[in-house]
Amino acid sequence: MIKAGIIGGAGYTAGELIRILINHPQAEIAFVQSESNAGNPVTAVHSDLIGETELIFSADPDVHQADVLFLCMGHGRSKSYVEGLPAGFKGKIIDLSNDFRLKKDADGFVYGLPELQREKIKSADRIANPGCFATAIQLALLPLAAEGKLNEVHIHAITGSTGAGQAPTATTHFSWRNNNMSVYKAFSHQHLGEIGETLKSLQKGFDKPVNFVPVRGDFPRGIMASVYMNSDMQEKEATKLFRNYYEEHPFTHVSEKNPDLKMVVNTNKAVVYVKKFGEKIHIVSMIDNLLKGASGQAVQNMNLIFGLDELTGLQLKPLAF
Numbered sequence: 106m107i108k109a110g111i112i113g114g115a116g117y118t119a120g121e122l123i124r125i126l127i128n129h130p131q132a133e134i135a136f137v138q139s140e141s142n143a144g145n146p147v148t149a150v151h152s153d154l155i156g157e158t159e160l161i162f163s164a165d166p167d168v169h170q171a172d173v174l175f176l177c178m179g180h181g182r183s184k185s186y187v188e189g190l191p192a193g194f195k196g197k198i199i200d201l202s203n204d205f206r207l208k209k210d211a212d213g214f215v216y217g218l219p220e221l222q223r224e225k226i227k228s229a230d231r232i233a234n235p236g237c238f239a240t241a242i243q244l245a246l247l248p249l250a251a252e253g254k255l256n257e258v259h260i261h262a263i264t265g266s267t268g269a270g271q272a273p274t275a276t277t278h279f280s281w282r283n284n285n286m287s288v289y290k291a292f293s294h295q296h297l298g299e300i301g302e303t304l305k306s307l308q309k310g311f312d313k314p315v316n317f318v319p320v321r322g323d324f325p326r327g328i329m330a331s332v333y334m335n336s337d338m339q340e341k342e343a344t345k346l347f348r349n350y351y352e353e354h355p356f357t358h359v360s361e362k363n364p365d366l367k368m369v370v371n372t373n374k375a376v377v378y379v380k381k382f383g384e385k386i387h388i389v390s391m392i393d394n395l396l397k398g399a400s401g402q403a404v405q406n407m408n409l410i411f412g413l414d415e416l417t418g419l420q421l422k423p424l425a426f
Contacts, residue, residue: 107411108135110171110196112186113178114162115139117267118201120151121400122175127158129404129418131411134158136166173197173407180204184212197410198231199403205233206299217406219415220247220354221303226409234406237398238262238319239296241330243303244357244375245390248350250307254338257313262330263320267395283323291318327366328398330390333382340381347379347388355416356397356405364391373401373419396421 109126111119114137126132137147143164148155150162168174173196176183183204198214205214215229216222218240226232235243242260249255263286294317305311336343344359351357357375360368364376369391378389392398401419408417 107132107407108170108172109133109407110135110166110168110174111137112174112176113138113182114147115142115150116177116179117395118399118403119175119177120153121395122177122403123147123151123154123158123160125400125404125418125421127154131413131417132407134160135170136163137161138163138166140164168194168196171196173199173410175403175407176200176202178202184210187212197229197407199234199406199410200232201234201399201403203236203295203299205231206235206239208302216299216303217402218243218303219402219405219409220244220351220357221307223354223409226406227412229410232403232406232410234399234403236296236299237328237392237394238264238294238317238330239299240398240402241328241375241390241392241394242296242300242317242332244392245330245332245377245388246300246304247307248347249336249343249386250304250311251350252346253308254336254346255304255308255311255313256334256336258315258332258334260315260317260330260332261320262317262328263322264328264394265322265324265326267326285321285323287321289319289321292316294319324366326393326395327370328390328392328394329366331387332390333385333387335384336381336386337384338381338386340379340386343381343386344379347377351377356419364389366391368423369393369397371396371424372421373397373405374423 139162142162147160180202183200183202214231214233217232347359360378376391380387
């Protein structure tokens with residue numbers, strides 16, 4: 106059994122990790138850390154887990170109990186936490202923040218997008234889990250980049266409110282977000298850095314702009330990325346390229362019909378759809394931002410690190426309604 110510890114256990118991503126891991130056939134949760142909730146039942150925060158776990162939050166657990174640590178503390182805090190780990194800690198680390206995603210910050214962490222570098226992940230001790238937008242967008246572009254087919258890229262992507270985290274802000278609380286939409290961080294979103302590094306690693310010399318306009322959606326979870334560029338590829342050729350690339354990746358599926366979010370919400374799936382309009386190729390990419398965009402992908406990486414089938418514990422069912 107893989108013993109998993111969760112650091113920063115009160116947020117949305119931690120809640121999803123707990124939900125997955127308590128049902129994972131090859132893992133058990135050693136502890137869930139949260140200073141602000143120490144001594145309280147996990148279900149006092151994650152009420153959807155009532156009847157499924159008796160775990161109690163701890164303030165300062167013995168990390169040596171864990172074979173793998175999942176860091177869910179939020180951006181900017183993981184680096185100092187890793188630096189402060191006790192000497193002799195031999196466990197694996199999977200970080201869900203953006204602290205180690207870029208090459209200049211990696212410090213021994215491997216970028217954890219399985220569809221990009223599954224073999225490197227298998228032999229890694231430390232994983233930088235990709236961002237949610239970055240996951241959806243890269244899955245729309247990897248096959249093209251791998252064949253040197255990228256051109257200037259245009260991206261319009263919309264995310265659910267859980268992507269902003271659990272702490273309420275002026276743009277996440279219900280009365281503002283409900284029946285509302287807005288653009289934010291246009292052309293400057295932080296995930297552009299990791300997206301750019303990936304594309305350039307696959308298509309050497311790629312120097313065209315990647316234009317990304319993120320949108321806040323009025324729904325809780327899911328990401329839809331609409332991506333297009335000029336291309337001389339025919340639709341059948343492009344679709345075949347995507348099918349061949351993802352043939353051995355069990356969570357990414359090429360759809361024959363225009364997808365919708367209900368195909369992926371509550372699952373670790375990604376669904377991509379390829380269509381040609383005149384000189385433009387259009388790719389739609391759908392994921393659940395909390396699962397394939399965060400906690401599900403983190404467990405997928407755990408499975409790879411410990412030599413398990415990627416699908417283990419992640420055969421989650423989509424929400425029908």
